[in-house]
Amino acid sequence: MMHGKGHGPHAHCCDMRGMLSFLILFLLSKKPMHGQELAKELEKRKGDKPSPGTIYPALKALKEAGLIREKKSGKTITYSLTEEGERVLRFSKRQFCRIFMGVFPNRE
């Protein structure tokens, strides 16, 4: 919990430290995915594929924060947002847009 002020452990987002978690939350909101799908999507965007040591701890933290849920099926685990995850993502997107206003070349 805690996104308003600087205190509290972890940041699901928007502290500058929570950007990977934020991006993962955003990607999963568009389509539930398992870890490797997520890694490939991140590779498309960033240019190189995050290692397992990056992606799985991030997913674990999001799950422990109650923002995503798992659905296991054979060797894959599909992740999707919880209600709380949706709520946090909405908040984080507004925050993100305020912080990086002007960086995207579109309007303003």
Place this chain on the structure above:
Amino acid sequence: MMHGKGHGPHAHCCDMRGMLSFLILFLLSKKPMHGQELAKELEKRKGDKPSPGTIYPALKALKEAGLIREKKSGKTITYSLTEEGERVLRFSKRQFCRIFMGVFPNRE
């Protein structure tokens, strides 16, 4: 040096670890500022003011990387981008837009 692949020390940007440096670079490109002005601009965007322990080490690292230059005048130091800083910012902005494509509600 080094922005393409994962190696090398520090990231001026876009690794997820370099987001503050990236934002600082962007803000200074719009208007040269001293540290406190920068802190106030960040406060406007993020909602709370970064502490000196956040902002000054970041400026120091950018300076040591040759991306910004200082101009001292009395008790204030005005920071502005070097040629290399401009170049890196252009690269980083493209990278940023690719990574966060779709997050801004405008056109993606």
Place this chain on the structure above:
DNA sequence: TGTTATATATTGGACAACCGATATATTTAA
């Protein structure tokens, strides 16, 4: 069956981003 490939997971080490506290220099006010 055993081999190989895929998905998930952890560990150790490095660096970036953060705060609160503290310290120093300069400017302004008393």
Place this chain on the structure above:
DNA sequence: TTAAATATATCGGTTGTCCAATATATAACA
């Protein structure tokens, strides 16, 4: 001149992001 305010700077500690290496479980193949 002394005191207070402002700007810059550093220190210690915590968390998040990152990789390479390693480990385990399941699936697909030989």
